[in-house]
Amino acid sequence: MKTPLLQLQQVTMRFGGLIAVRSLSLEVDAGELVGLIGPNGAGKTTVFNVITGIYRPTEGDIRFQGRSLVGLKPHQITRLGIARTFQNIRLFRGLTVLENVRIGAFVRHRTRLWQAALRFKAVEKEDAELEARARHWLEVLELSAVADVRASALPYGLQRRVEIARALATHPQLILLDEPAAGMNPNESEELMHLIRRLRDEFGVTILLIEHDMRVVMGVCERVLVLDYGELIAEGPPEAIRNDPRVIEAYLGEPV
Amino acid sequence: MVRQIFWCGVAIAICWALDRLLQAAVYGQWFGWLTDYTYRAFILVPLLFITLAVSLNLINGITGQFSLGHAGFFAVGAYLSAGFSVYFASGWLAQVPPAWQGVAQFGLLLMAALIGAGAAALFGLIVGIPTLRLRGDYLAIATLGFGEIVRVLFENLDLFGAQRGFTGIPTWVGFGFFWYALLAMGCIAVSRNLLKSTHGLAFLSVREDETAAEVMGVPTTYYKVAAFVIGAMFAGAAGALLAHREGSIYPVDFKLDISIVVVTMVVLGGQGSITGSVLAGAGLKMLEELLRLLPVVTLFGREFQPSDFRMLAFALVLILMMIFRPQGLLGHRELSWATLRRWLSRSPKRASVPPAETPSLSSEGEQMRQP
Numbered sequence: 001m002k003t004p005l006l007q008l009q010q011v012t013m014r015f016g017g018l019i020a021v022r023s024l025s026l027e028v029d030a031g032e033l034v035g036l037i038g039p040n041g042a043g044k045t046t047v048f049n050v051i052t053g054i055y056r057p058t059e060g061d062i063r064f065q066g067r068s069l070v071g072l073k074p075h076q077i078t079r080l081g082i083a084r085t086f087q088n089i090r091l092f093r094g095l096t097v098l099e100n101v102r103i104g105a106f107v108r109h110r111t112r113l114w115q116a117a118l119r120f121k122a123v124e125k126e127d128a129e130l131e132a133r134a135r136h137w138l139e140v141l142e143l144s145a146v147a148d149v150r151a152s153a154l155p156y157g158l159q160r161r162v163e164i165a166r167a168l169a170t171h172p173q174l175i176l177l178d179e180p181a182a183g184m185n186p187n188e189s190e191e192l193m194h195l196i197r198r199l200r201d202e203f204g205v206t207i208l209l210i211e212h213d214m215r216v217v218m219g220v221c222e223r224v225l226v227l228d229y230g231e232l233i234a235e236g237p238p239e240a241i242r243n244d245p246r247v248i249e250a251y252l253g254e255p256v
Numbered sequence: 257m258v259r260q261i262f263w264c265g266v267a268i269a270i271c272w273a274l275d276r277l278l279q280a281a282v283y284g285q286w287f288g289w290l291t292d293y294t295y296r297a298f299i300l301v302p303l304l305f306i307t308l309a310v311s312l313n314l315i316n317g318i319t320g321q322f323s324l325g326h327a328g329f330f331a332v333g334a335y336l337s338a339g340f341s342v343y344f345a346s347g348w349l350a351q352v353p354p355a356w357q358g359v360a361q362f363g364l365l366l367m368a369a370l371i372g373a374g375a376a377a378l379f380g381l382i383v384g385i386p387t388l389r390l391r392g393d394y395l396a397i398a399t400l401g402f403g404e405i406v407r408v409l410f411e412n413l414d415l416f417g418a419q420r421g422f423t424g425i426p427t428w429v430g431f432g433f434f435w436y437a438l439l440a441m442g443c444i445a446v447s448r449n450l451l452k453s454t455h456g457l458a459f460l461s462v463r464e465d466e467t468a469a470e471v472m473g474v475p476t477t478y479y480k481v482a483a484f485v486i487g488a489m490f491a492g493a494a495g496a497l498l499a500h501r502e503g504s505i506y507p508v509d510f511k512l513d514i515s516i517v518v519v520t521m522v523v524l525g526g527q528g529s530i531t532g533s534v535l536a537g538a539g540l541k542m543l544e545e546l547l548r549l550l551p552v553v554t555l556f557g558r559e560f561q562p563s564d565f566r567m568l569a570f571a572l573v574l575i576l577m578m579i580f581r582p583q584g585l586l587g588h589r590e591l592s593w594a595t596l597r598r599w600l601s602r603s604p605k606r607a608s609v610p611p612a613e614t615p616s617l618s619s620e621g622e623q624m625r626q627p
Contacts (some may be wrong), residue, residue, distance in 0.1 A: 052471055078473035092464035093455070094588060103461045106454045107473025113482055116444045116455040118260050123453050130454050178357050 003066045005030040005206055006051070006174055011060035013230075015045055018047040018138045022230040023060070026209055033200050035221030035238075036210045042198055043230040044210045045087055048176050052084050052186070066176070077108055078102075083172035085163040087179045087210070093152035097143055097162050100151050101134040104169030108133075113181045137165045140203075141195070157188045164195070168205070175199070177209040179218045191219045214252070218242065226251065267441050275434035276430055297545040300501075302538040303436040304494055308514075309521040309537030310443045310530055311490035316519060317527035318451065321387055324515045325399030326491055328383075328406040329376040331510035333492025333563035335410050337372030337500040338425045356381025364433075365428040369496040377485045379406075379451020384484035388477050391466075403515050411507040421506035422499075429501035436497060443490045447530045448484075459483060462529070520570055524577055526584025531591035536584075543569060 004027040013021040021043045036044050049055045049096050049184070051062060053074040053176045069077055083104070092100050109130065112147045138144045141161050146154060151162060160180060167175055181189040193216055199205045211217045216236065217224060224241045226234040228250040233243055241247055281287065282295045312326045345364040352360040383402050390398055416422045429435050452454045461469035462476050462483075470476045499505050521540050525532025547569055550562035577584070589595060 054467065054471070073475070074470040075473045075475045078471060084471060086468065090465050090468040092461050092468065094464055095460060099457055099460075102454055103457050103469070103474065105460055109454060111453075111455070113450075113455055116453040117449055117486070119452070120257075121259075121447040121456075127452075127454050166472060206498050 002029075002067035003063075004028060005032075005065060006208070007063040008047075008051070009061045009063070010046075010052060011057045011062060013043070013050055013055060014058040014126050020230050021050065021057075022232065024227075024232055026225055026235075028206060030173070030206055031200065031204065032206055033220060033222050034195070034208045035224040036208060036227060037212070037214075037217055037224060037251065038227035039144040042227040042251075044227055045178055046208065046228070046230075048084060048178055051077075051176065052082060072144075075107070076085060078170050078172075080177065081171070081173040082168035083165050083170045085160070085175075085178055085180060086173060087182070089156075089159050089163055091151040091159055091166070093150070095151060096148050097151055097154070097165075098131070098134055098138065098147040099164045100162055101137055101169045102130055104137075104166040105130040105133045105171075107247040109171045116176055133171075134165075134169050134222075141165045156183050160184070160192075161195075168199070168203075172205060174208065176205045177207065177211075179210055181211055183212075186215075189216055192216065195232075196220050263445075267438060267445075271434045271437045271441065274437065275431060278433050279431050284530050297548075298542055300436055301545070302541040303433075304442050304498060305518070305521065305541045306440045306534050306537040307436075307443045307490055307494045309525065310417050310440070310447055310534040311487040311494075313522045313525070313528065313530060313533040314447055314450070314459075315483045315487040316522050317525075317533065318447075318456070318463065318528065319459045319480060320527075321480055321483060322392060322396045323383075323399040323484070323487075323510070324396050324407075324519060325383060325401075325403035326401075326487075326513035326518045327510045327512065328403035329379060329491035330495040330498075330514065331403075331406050331410060331507075332379050332488075333372030333376040333495030334499040334505050335416050335422060336375040337368040337492075337496035338422055338505060339416060339425050340371045341368045341428070341500065342424060342525070344423075349426075353598035361426075361428050365500060368428075368500060369435075369439075369493050372496030372499075372583060373489045373493040376495070377489040379492075380484040380486075380488025381481060383488070387480050387484065395448040400512065400515070402512075403512060407507050407510050408509075416526070419507060421504050425499050425503050425505070427500060427503040429497055432497075432501045435501075439490070439493055439497060444534065445487065446490075451530065463528070502598045517570070520574060524573065524584060526586040526588060528588050529584065529586040529590055532584055532586035532589075535586070535591070540570065540573070543573070586604040 006028040008024055008026045011021055011024045012019065014078065024047065031044065038044055046055065049071070050057050053072050053076070058072060064080055064082060067080070069080070092103065109126060111120070111126050116123045135144070135147070135234065138147055141164060143158070143161060143165055146158065154162065164177070164180065177196070181192050184192060196207060196209070197220060200207055209221070214229065221238060224238055225232060226241060226247050233250060234244045234247045235245070242252070257585055278295065278299070278518035281290055282292060289466055308326060308330065312323065312470050313325045313531065315321050345368060349357070349360055349364060362569055410416050450459065458474045460468070461472065461474050462479050466476050517540065521536040522533055525534070526542065544563070544566050547566055548563045552562065553560045561618060
């Protein structure tokens with residue numbers, strides 16, 4: 001059997017007396033488009049934080065391509081090929097859009113700091129390469145027009161797109177999107193769904209996303225995981241999830 | 257490699273030529289106002305503070321680690337390099353045949369400066385480590401403590417003259433402009449190179465949002481410590497030059513005041529702006545010297561020396577800046593030919609709206625931090 005791209009084994013995350021994630025096991029295969037849903041406080045973002053190394057899980061193991069991530073620093077995990085966006089947008093607000101995305105591309109740098117201090121040719125060459133990669137992602141996400149605008153000056157929807165561009169610039173195999181459609185109008189979330197599908201189909205990025213907008217989740221995800229009180233209560237294709245009585249009770253509510 | 261050596265050569269040639277010219281002007285009394293005193297007050301000391309401000313800008317402005325310990329690095333560089341010269345290098349120099357004295361002196365001064373820079377860099381590393389855990393105010397307090405500890409240490413070490421001051425340091429720097437200007441240029445060049453490269457963005461990302469930077473793959477610990485090490489290195493070299501120019505150094509030269517003045521310069525110039533630090537560094541030091549030229553004032557039956565108003569003037573400058581230009585003189589920008597051209601070509605109507613506050617979708621952001 002093929003090893004899954006991402007594998008959580010019995011992961012528990014405890015904050016003092018609070019158990020945010022309880023003995024959670026899940027798998028994401030390469031090329032999948034998976035949704036993670038659940039009521040507020042169910043531990044969805046904690047799962048992301050545990051995967052990206054912001055928190056170290058209290059118990060359990062996380063494997064990416066068969067390799068354990070537990071104990072690695074976030075930047076090392078990013079280097080291995082996991083990127084993410086944040087629920088409350090965390091762009092580098094004082095920097096331009098292009099600079100934001102260049103920082104994402106920076107994870108693949110090879111030159112040393114002292115070489116940069118003395119402006120070696122290799123640094124100049126690498127700068128050009130990294131900038132070209134950043135501009136490529138701006139192009140893909142149709143952000144080229146605002147490349148030189150300060151990130152904080154952009155409207156909300158565009159800021160979300162810049163975050164995705166920045167994450168993609170790290171050249172991930174797996175991207176974790178934390179509520180990418182939050183605060184978007186129906187038109188924008190329609191575009192977003194299109195974009196998410198494109199990322200997977202065109203660029204082969206595996207996607208795990210947290211989302212409250214059921215239209216987006218049901219419209220784009222092939223498999224949905226439902227979390228409640230830190231536990232996985234259901235898993236399956238969108239149609240099955242929509243009709244699952246436990247999910248309806250915990251999260252979706254009775255269909256109107 | 258060739259390019260780096262070429263530019264080093266150019267910098268050395270420029271500094272040397274200007275040094276000669278200034279020496280001729282000062283000693284030949286070309287201008288009435290350019291005396292040994294005004295040269296020191298309006299050229300040499302500002303150059304030293306440009307180095308200090310630009311190097312602190314790397315820590316405070318670019319990486320966003322609020323450090324109040326710059327005087328500490330400055331002191332470490334000054335005292336340790338002076339110790340090397342007094343206890344070792346002077347003896348070595350005495351054994352060198354007279355014909356080679358000049359060359360030997362040059363080499364030993366370079367060594368002393370490197371020792372000062374290296375020692376300060378080591379202390380930067382030591383101070384940098386706690387920054388892994390401390391943020392904001394806590395870091396400021398810790399670095400403040402470091403600076404004071406260093407000063408008190410030298411104040412109590414008899415080996416370094418304790419409170420009497422460390423005297424008898426060979427004045428190998430001589431006239432001084434050459435070395436001071438070379439160090440300032442080196443410091444500016446390194447800062448600019450870093451900021452221009454993608455590595456520079458890594459420093460900036462730490463300032464902007466440390467967690468996001470880490471998640472985007474920036475080893476934030478490494479960059480924070482690196483900022484401290486590089487910044488401390490230049491401050492240490494500056495201290496070494498001061499010691500070997502003045503011939504004597506005193507613990508009071510490295511009081512907390514110095515750290516605060518340098519922080520003021522960085523804030524005034526605009527956090528992260530190299531040219532801002534240069535302007536503010538030179539400007540504040542010159543302002544201080546200008547204040548000394550004021551007459552003695554008698555207020556409330558007490559005589560006030562004009563320099564007593566120094567801190568008052570600094571505070572006034574800072575308050576005015578907070579009201580009218582909270583982002584600092586240059587904000588996050590750099591002064592460059594392109595910016596200058598843009599300012600000159602801008603119509604008076606638009607000039608009333610500072611662009612930093614009203615970023616539009618046009619090419620406004622383009623001017624940010626371009627060399």
